[in-house]
Amino acid sequence: MNKIIKQFWIVFFAISLSCAGSNAGDDITLEEKFDIGMKNLEKEKYLQAQLDFKQVVIRGTGSDLGDDAQYYLAESYYRNEEYLDAISEYEKLTRRMGFSEFIEDARFKICEAYRIESPTYFHDQQYTEKALERYQEFLDDFPQSKYRANSLESIETMRNKMGKKLHEAGILYMKMEEYESAKMTFTQVIDKYYDTEMVFMARQELVKAMAYNREIDEAISFLNENKQILQEHDLFEDAKGAIHEIQNVILKEQK
Numbered sequence: 001m002n003k004i005i006k007q008f009w010i011v012f013f014a015i016s017l018s019c020a021g022s023n024a025g026d027d028i029t030l031e032e033k034f035d036i037g038m039k040n041l042e043k044e045k046y047l048q049a050q051l052d053f054k055q056v057v058i059r060g061t062g063s064d065l066g067d068d069a070q071y072y073l074a075e076s077y078y079r080n081e082e083y084l085d086a087i088s089e090y091e092k093l094t095r096r097m098g099f100s101e102f103i104e105d106a107r108f109k110i111c112e113a114y115r116i117e118s119p120t121y122f123h124d125q126q127y128t129e130k131a132l133e134r135y136q137e138f139l140d141d142f143p144q145s146k147y148r149a150n151s152l153e154s155i156e157t158m159r160n161k162m163g164k165k166l167h168e169a170g171i172l173y174m175k176m177e178e179y180e181s182a183k184m185t186f187t188q189v190i191d192k193y194y195d196t197e198m199v200f201m202a203r204q205e206l207v208k209a210m211a212y213n214r215e216i217d218e219a220i221s222f223l224n225e226n227k228q229i230l231q232e233h234d235l236f237e238d239a240k241g242a243i244h245e246i247q248n249v250i251l252k253e254q255k
Contacts, residue, residue, distance in 0.1 A: 030060050034069055041072060046080035067093070071102040074109070083113040108147045111135045115154050121165040128158050156195075163193030167202055174205065179213035200233045207239035211246045219243050 028036075037052030053073035060066030074089035090106040090113075097103070114131035135151045145151070170185035186209060189202035203226045210219035223230070223239055230236035 030056055030063075030065050033059075034065055037069065037072060037076075041076055041079070044079070046076045049076040050080075067097045067100050068102070070097065071100065071106060074106065078109055078113065083117050087113045104142055104145060104147075107134075107138050107142070108145070108151070111138055111151065111154070115158065118158060118161070121161045122168065125162060125165060128161060132158055132162075159193055160196045160198065163189055163196035163198035163202075166193065167198045167205070170202070170205055170209075174209060174212070177212070179209045182209040183213065200229065200235060204230060204235040204239045208242040211242045214246060214250070216243065216247060216250075 033052055034056050037049050037056065040046075040049035040052055050073060053069045053076060056069035057066055057073060060069060070089065070093045074086050074093060077083075077086035077089055087110050090110045093100060093106050094103060094110075100106075111131055111134040114127050114134055118125070118128040118131055132155060135155050138145070139148065139151055142148075166185060166189050170182050170189065173179070173182035173185060183206060186202045186206040190199055190206070193199060193202075203222075207219050207223045207226075210216075210222060220243060223236075223243065227236060230239060
């Protein structure tokens with residue numbers, strides 16, 4: 001009997017200690033947990049900060065402190081270069097807490113995160129397209145934002161990247177002697193990325209694509225229409241040379 005009683009008390013104390021340990025964190029207020037999270041964030045202990053802010057978000061749902069914790073949870077991901085996770089957490093803030101003081105900053109960071117995830121031009125440009133879309137939405141909603149200049153600069157950089165990718169596709173068609181497809185591609189660059197550095201080379205290559213496709217009259221007409229701008233960028237003579245090259249080929253064939 002004494003053995004049974006002894007075992008009972010051992011189990012009782014074990015359960016008591018376990019419960020005490022699990023409830024120890026309940027003594028910390030939301031404000032204290034938030035402050036701990038901020039200190040960990042400042043010390044660049046991002047993983048611990050994520051855990052801290054998650055607890056505040058869960059326990060403080062609907063409160064101002066919970067809203068702030070949601071922002072700093074996203075920040076802890078962003079600063080740890082976990083950009084896709086950061087986007088997800090910033091999105092939660094913008095969807096659920098539309099009146100938060102951090103909305104503008106969160107919206108801009110979403111744009112920046114997509115920009116950072118955007119790869120070099122020869123890879124898939126899904127994130128580049130998302131970034132461009134989000135930057136434009138951001139500027140529409142916050143036209144006087146302190147981030148306006150940065151946003152415009154990023155838009156320019158990414159549009160150049162997209163234009164270069166499309167231009168390189170046109171060059172590939174040229175190498176494959178698929179001149180009709182090349183013409184369509186260079187025309188897209190001119191129409192869609194008219195404000196990028198690639199538009200001048202696209203005009204040059206469009207002349208060459210027309211020439212190699214034996215559309216001599218069209219090539220000459222387009223060359224003359226763009227003579228001044230092609231000359232300004234030292235591209236005129238190369239385009240003109242392509243026309244002369246094909247004209248000579250045609251003359252030889254006719255003999």
